[in-house]
Amino acid sequence: MAQPSPIVNLRELRQSCADCALNPLCLPASIGGSDLLRLDQVVKQRMPLERGEILFRENVVHPALFVVRSGSLKTYATLPEGDVQILGFHIAGELVGLEGLSGNGHRCSAEALERSSLCEIPFDLLTDVAAKVPGLQQQLFRVMSREFARELEHPVMMGRKQAMSRLAIFLRSLSDRLRGIGHDPRVLHLSMSRQELANYLGLAIETVSRLFSRMQAMQVLDVDRRSVRIVDPPALAALAEKSDDEA
Amino acid sequence: MAQPSPIVNLRELRQSCADCALNPLCLPASIGGSDLLRLDQVVKQRMPLERGEILFRENVVHPALFVVRSGSLKTYATLPEGDVQILGFHIAGELVGLEGLSGNGHRCSAEALERSSLCEIPFDLLTDVAAKVPGLQQQLFRVMSREFARELEHPVMMGRKQAMSRLAIFLRSLSDRLRGIGHDPRVLHLSMSRQELANYLGLAIETVSRLFSRMQAMQVLDVDRRSVRIVDPPALAALAEKSDDEA
DNA sequence: CGGATACCTTGACGTGCGTCAATTGCGGCG
DNA sequence: CGCCGCAATTGACGCACGTCAAGGTATCCG
Numbered sequence: 004m005a006q007p008s009p010i011v012n013l014r015e016l017r018q019s020c021a022d023c024a025l026n027p028l029c030l031p032a033s034i035g036g037s038d039l040l041r042l043d044q045v046v047k048q049r050m051p052l053e054r055g056e057i058l059f060r061e062n063v064v065h066p067a068l069f070v071v072r073s074g075s076l077k078t079y080a081t082l083p084e085g086d087v088q089i090l091g092f093h094i095a096g097e098l099v100g101l102e103g104l105s106g107n108g109h110r111c112s113a114e115a116l117e118r119s120s121l122c123e124i125p126f127d128l129l130t131d132v133a134a135k136v137p138g139l140q141q142q143l144f145r146v147m148s149r150e151f152a153r154e155l156e157h158p159v160m161m162g163r164k165q166a167m168s169r170l171a172i173f174l175r176s177l178s179d180r181l182r183g184i185g186h187d188p189r190v191l192h193l194s195m196s197r198q199e200l201a202n203y204l205g206l207a208i209e210t211v212s213r214l215f216s217r218m219q220a221m222q223v224l225d226v227d228r229r230s231v232r233i234v235d236p237p238a239l240a241a242l243a244e245k246s247d248d249e250a
Numbered sequence: 251m252a253q254p255s256p257i258v259n260l261r262e263l264r265q266s267c268a269d270c271a272l273n274p275l276c277l278p279a280s281i282g283g284s285d286l287l288r289l290d291q292v293v294k295q296r297m298p299l300e301r302g303e304i305l306f307r308e309n310v311v312h313p314a315l316f317v318v319r320s321g322s323l324k325t326y327a328t329l330p331e332g333d334v335q336i337l338g339f340h341i342a343g344e345l346v347g348l349e350g351l352s353g354n355g356h357r358c359s360a361e362a363l364e365r366s367s368l369c370e371i372p373f374d375l376l377t378d379v380a381a382k383v384p385g386l387q388q389q390l391f392r393v394m395s396r397e398f399a400r401e402l403e404h405p406v407m408m409g410r411k412q413a414m415s416r417l418a419i420f421l422r423s424l425s426d427r428l429r430g431i432g433h434d435p436r437v438l439h440l441s442m443s444r445q446e447l448a449n450y451l452g453l454a455i456e457t458v459s460r461l462f463s464r465m466q467a468m469q470v471l472d473v474d475r476r477s478v479r480i481v482d483p484p485a486l487a488a489l490a491e492k493s494d495d496e497a
Numbered sequence: 498c499g500g501a502t503a504c505c506t507t508g509a510c511g512t513g514c515g516t517c518a519a520t521t522g523c524g525g526c527g
Numbered sequence: 528c529g530c531c532g533c534a535a536t537t538g539a540c541g542c543a544c545g546t547c548a549a550g551g552t553a554t555c556c557g
Contacts, residue, residue: 080402080406082406082491082493083491084491084492084493085493086493086494088405088406088409090402090405090406101394101395101398102395102398102399102402103395104391104392104394104395105392105393105395105396105399106392110399110402111402126391130384130387130388130391133387134381134384134387137377137381140377140380140381140387141377144351144373144377145351145352145353146352147348147351147394147398148348148349148350148351148352149352150398151348151349151394151397151398151401152349152352152357154398154401154402155327155337155349155357155358155401157404157405158335158337158404158405158408159327159329159335159337161405161408161409161452162335162408162449162452164452164514164515164543165543166543166544196503196504196505197504197505197506198504198505202409205408205409205411206544206545207544207545207546208504208505209505209506209507209544209545209546209547210543210544210545212505212506212507213506213507213544215505215506216506216507228504228505228552228553244329244330244331245331246329246331246332246333247333247515248515248516411513411544411545412513413513413514443534443535444534444535444536445534445535453514453515454514454515454516455534455535456514456515456516456517456535456536456537457513457514457515459535459536459537460514460536460537462535462536463536463537475522475523475534475535494545495545495546
């Protein structure tokens with residue numbers, strides 16, 4: 004994930020949708036001048052969150068859409084017994100908070116993994132504007148559908164019984180998403196700990212650690228703590244696609 | 251899941267949203283007279299699907315919302331190597347097709363598990379009406395958010411390392427959903443095979459079979475092939491909530 | 498610079514569940 | 528009724544991954 008700039012960029016905070024680099028990926032896509040201004044008026048630019056800060060918490064009613072502008076977040080659910088399940092990692096251009104629009108409160112919590120800036124769009128204001136700007140309504144549904152489709156990747160990954168497959172699938176997915184926002188898809192800066200990654204993958208932390216070591220030994224990855232370089236993408240793809248019964 | 255009536259009920263096919271038993275759970279919730287008629291006009295009532303029939307297929311562009319009226323479906327993704335991952339089982343009152351609205355085609359396929367009737371709402375028509383009926387737009391977002399939240403249950407279940415926990419979580423979830431549509435939450439008629447259930451849970455079919463036997467022996471369930479009676483709900487809850495490290 | 502701490506890695510070991518294989522039971526059909 | 532075929536169950540066995548434990552290494556802070 005992108006390294007945050009060490010100091011707060013104040014100009015970044017005042018940026019409008021029209022200037023935003025994420026424009027084509029986000030709600031403004033294919034929305035013109037005056038309509039864009041209308042949208043701009045309901046978009047709240049938040050102070051950056053620091054690592055560990057909470058964006059929203061489970062069961063709290065806070066119907067708003069959040070768009071990650073830089074940095075990264077994790078979302079997670081807390082189980083009755085107390086332990087957590089990490090549901091996703093979210094990088095720039097991705098939406099967070101879609102599960103909290105139903106009025107019954109959020110079904111998961113969201114926390115910054117590093118210094119991250121976001122846009123917040125209160126849901127009631129958004130629907131008002133969307134009702135008046137048909138293109139926006141359409142685009143809103145499209146991005147929601149896109150996030151919905153992305154959610155499906157998680158259970159697909161968890162369905163693999165080979166641990167190596169799971170990690171390979173995750174790394175490829177992250178690589179693809181980085182490409183989508185213009186980053187080098189071979190260079191991954193993991194913003195989550197091994198513990199968090201293991202939890203997301205449904206594995207023990209030791210297993211994840213060993214997998215990184217093995218993939219390094221196999222010359223598929225170049226791993227230095229949280230910096231991962233994909234040395235051999237086809238090999239990684241092969242690991243990701245290896246079916247369970249050819250082990 | 252509800253048993254389908256043995257013959258096609260023609261009256262059912264002509265039913266309007268106003269008459270539909272699912273009304274409060276579905277899009278019409280809190281929408282009044284003339285607006286409801288407008289909605290009705292864009293809702294297509296499909297001939298019931300027979301067991302095994304496909305509602306939509308991966309990668310096919312078919313932007314429409316489907317609402318299950320009776321029966322049940324499964325959704326699944328096909329992996330490059332050929333095997334599948336079942337992503338969800340959907341009973342009456344639940345939405346299907348949300349991942350296909352982005353215009354890039356569906357990200358999963360949907361297939362009937364038994365004779366099932368559905369409503370189909372072409373997406374472009376729906377957004378037209380939603381733009382004119384603010385309450386509908388709101389409700390549409392709410393039900394989408396509800397389905398989004400439901401999706402999160404799957405990875406939470408898959409994150410459990412104990413197989414028994416996974417099955418217990420699934421059974422409780424199904425029971426809750428049945429209660430939501432007015433069925434007896436203790437009586438489950440599974441419309442999916444053990445194979446399909448095992449795939450959904452990320453387990454081997456033999457494991458699932460053994461789990462049913464064990465839970466029967468523990469007097470938690472009463473299992474007769476696909477008919478499952480929850481004998482001891484608190485015990486089932488305890489199994490579902492047992493954390494991984496207290497095994 | 499030194500000590501504390503959190504994070505990660507590596508090794509040794511045990512087990513829960515996957516795999517393989519055989520058996521049972523039900524439903525359909527001649 | 529009796530045969531067939533698929534779904535489900537049950538048993539035996541092995542291994543991949545979880546668990547426990549020790550050691551290594553970067554970062555922080557006094």
